[in-house]
Amino acid sequence: MAREGRSLVEDVAEDILAMITIDKKFSAGDKLPNENELAGKLQVSRTTLREAIRILIAHNVLEIQRGKGTYVKDNLDLNKAYGLKELSAFKPDIQDLYEMRLIFEPQSAYYAAKRATDKELERILYYGKLEEELIIKKEDRTEVEQAFHQAIAKATHNEFMNQLMPVLYQAINKGVPLSDTNEEMVRNTLNDHRMIMEFLAARDAEGAKTAMKLHIIHAMRGFGFVED
């Protein structure tokens, strides 16, 4: 996540990876330059380079062919944008997902306020109210929460957003249960939801956007995430 979170070796590994996936300097099956040349190019010591290469071997990007040198794996799919995290079975960081929500959902609420049909607005409000009841009763609201946000995404009439939302939520649901761990969080969640619904009902796009942003910031602070 933060720059400080990565070691020099990891940075070098990411750099070599980017030479393959972004720069297309090496293709699947290609031989890498020898150690001296590559270390010089990357301006790192040979020890650091060797460790970075070891990481990429462990992630199935590179392989050593005995007596011949280091190669980009033959079967590497170059149409994907890999990062090291992705290569290790892509378990996306929950903070990554919430940053994505923070980017995506306020604007979703904005478009929904402007574009929802009356039926779509009814559906959003129906799930919003249902969710309020579940929060108050402290019952599981995972599915209703998802329906609420999906109904908003659908009301944007933007097919890409409508498609993206379930991908995001499936990843989030895998990671972390919705948790209002204390009374303050319960109060914030209820308050934010009420505001989102009121602004949407009034078709106030800026209001809906801002209330949604607040809602996600509250959730992020609940997880202890801070901006960096």
Added chain:
Amino acid sequence: MAREGRSLVEDVAEDILAMITIDKKFSAGDKLPNENELAGKLQVSRTTLREAIRILIAHNVLEIQRGKGTYVKDNLDLNKAYGLKELSAFKPDIQDLYEMRLIFEPQSAYYAAKRATDKELERILYYGKLEEELIIKKEDRTEVEQAFHQAIAKATHNEFMNQLMPVLYQAINKGVPLSDTNEEMVRNTLNDHRMIMEFLAARDAEGAKTAMKLHIIHAMRGFGFVED
């Protein structure tokens, strides 16, 4: 896109679809209520309902079983968030994609300014400058443009953003070639790119975000898109 862009019949079709995909009122293989009941529930005429059902049959959501009634298709995958557009082979609207860029890329630039390693920043600036040259020479810059924006996405250190970017660009490249159709657009593009690079180099996150937003707004205006 805009609410005005859909007919009542399409709204009703979307509404029935949402009863299946969001409300989970009907599952794959379920029989729908009879025409009178459903028309009453949806508060539309039977003629409108019949046309909406016809659309959903054409999109393989519903099927008529002779003498028995209307059914949700047995093999409908309910884990996806369908919209009518998606069902017709999902050719996403280019405006949908640019709205998504407008949401996503300014914040990407913001995080990149804060989090890029020096190597990552170098890579961004390298592609930015290369793209400038191609624009001036009026040569095809599709690949370099994508590398520029992908390098920014990678520098966010957010794996979800890194993954999302190529999906977005592949969809855009299918649809529309990059086009600076007149001198004004060329000037804007060069100017925006220069600003993005300067702010990133200065690690000015708010500046990079705002310049990227301007860049995408310019492109949208070039396509003739207006906010709604």
